[in-house]
Amino acid sequence: MTTALIADDEPHLAQHLKLQLAQLWPELNILSVARNGLEAAAQIEELQPDLAFLDIQMPGLNGLEVAQGIEGETKVIFVTAFDEYAVQAFEAAALDYLLKPLKTERLARTLERVRAALQAPPQPDGQALAGVLQQLLQGQVGAAAGAQASSAQRLRYVRAAQGDLMHQIAVDEVLFFQADDKYTVVQTALAEHLIRTPIIDLLAQLDPAKFWQVHRSTIINLDHLAGTRRDELSRLFVRIKGHGRELPVSRAYVHLFKAM
Numbered sequence: 001m002t003t004a005l006i007a008d009d010e011p012h013l014a015q016h017l018k019l020q021l022a023q024l025w026p027e028l029n030i031l032s033v034a035r036n037g038l039e040a041a042a043q044i045e046e047l048q049p050d051l052a053f054l055d056i057q058m059p060g061l062n063g064l065e066v067a068q069g070i071e072g073e074t075k076v077i078f079v080t081a082f083d084e085y086a087v088q089a090f091e092a093a094a095l096d097y098l099l100k101p102l103k104t105e106r107l108a109r110t111l112e113r114v115r116a117a118l119q120a121p122p123q124p125d126g127q128a129l130a131g132v133l134q135q136l137l138q139g140q141v142g143a144a145a146g147a148q149a150s151s152a153q154r155l156r157y158v159r160a161a162q163g164d165l166m167h168q169i170a171v172d173e174v175l176f177f178q179a180d181d182k183y184t185v186v187q188t189a190l191a192e193h194l195i196r197t198p199i200i201d202l203l204a205q206l207d208p209a210k211f212w213q214v215h216r217s218t219i220i221n222l223d224h225l226a227g228t229r230r231d232e233l234s235r236l237f238v239r240i241k242g243h244g245r246e247l248p249v250s251r252a253y254v255h256l257f258k259a260m
Contacts (some may be wrong), residue, residue, distance in 0.1 A: 002118060004051040006033045007040035007066065008079065009058045017053060017079070017102060024104070025111055037061025038181055041069055041216060048072045051114060053098070056080045060179055061216055062200070069216030069250045071235070075117060077110060155205035158186055160193035167193055171211075175224045175240045176247065177202055179217035189224075189242035212256055214238060214249045228257055 004021070008014040014033050021028055031047050034040035038060035044052055052074050054063035061069075067076045081100040096110050158169045169186060178185045183194040184202065203213055213219050226239040229246065236254050237246040249257070 001027060001029050002051065003029045003031050003047070003049040004053065005031055005040065005043055005047065005049045005074075006053045007035075007037065007058065007063070008033075008053075008055040009036050010055075011035070013055075013100065013102075017098075017107075020102060020104060020107055021111075024108055036181070037063065037066050038179060038217070041066045044070055044072070044074055049074055050118060051075050051077065053077045053079055060181055065200070065216040068252050071251060075114065077114065154207045155202070158193075158195060158197075160186055160195050162193065169193060171206065172221075172223065174221055175243050176221060177219040178247075187243065212253070214247065214253045214256070216250060218247055220247065 002025075006014050006017055008017070011033075018030055018033065021030065028051075031049050032043050034043050037058040040052070040054060040058070041061055044066070050073075052067075052070070054066055054076055056063040056078055057080075058066075063078055063080075067078070070076070078097040079100060079102075080097060096113055098107060098110060155171055158171060158174065160167045160169060169188060173188045175187045175189060177199060178187065179199045180194070182196070184197055184199060186193040186195055199213070199217060199219060203211070203219060206219065210222050211219050212222060220238060220240065224241045224243075226241045228249075229237045229239065231237065236249040236257065238249060238257075239246055
């Protein structure tokens, strides 16, 4: 039985898609309906569905970031209300997409393509998909940076509230940034702080020579990089000075470490 996951932060739209799928493909088993990007990423990793219907605009992580972090064989169908440039890129990369509001005829055609893709021999390792997604995410970062062109200086401090106290944290002291539900964790050697700035916005303001995105939800400070390790499945992890936990590197970013 083919399995699927739906991710959309608008419950009525997720339910509408679920009902349409039930009519057009009764045998399809919907394993879960995720309410945001972080939840979708965690459930895809745990459940390993055959398909994931991902809304592009979601809190925590957007659909592009969720798709970029998929390590298994889950095939992605994007759902979008706008973003025409992304739709064109998906078409060029032979990915499929659905435009909101959903139309039954278009969904039926998508499902035909999906069934054909599921029956086709597996593709190499998803690098083509990862490459397109990385270009799209870089385009988002570039757009965010362009909006801040009047202030060419890189981010030097991060402000994080804790009760009545406002902490001012020098970015040089940050070991890594990591998306966590509605917040972003700012991890230093001494403490963990929470801010509301999304990872994608931070990336646009940080020095790219010092801060690398290594996962859909993680940016590391290279000044605090202690080393890397591969496990028995050849998955890459980074070790950070002053922090005991290893951080996973998504396959889309493994190439950054080849020269090290």
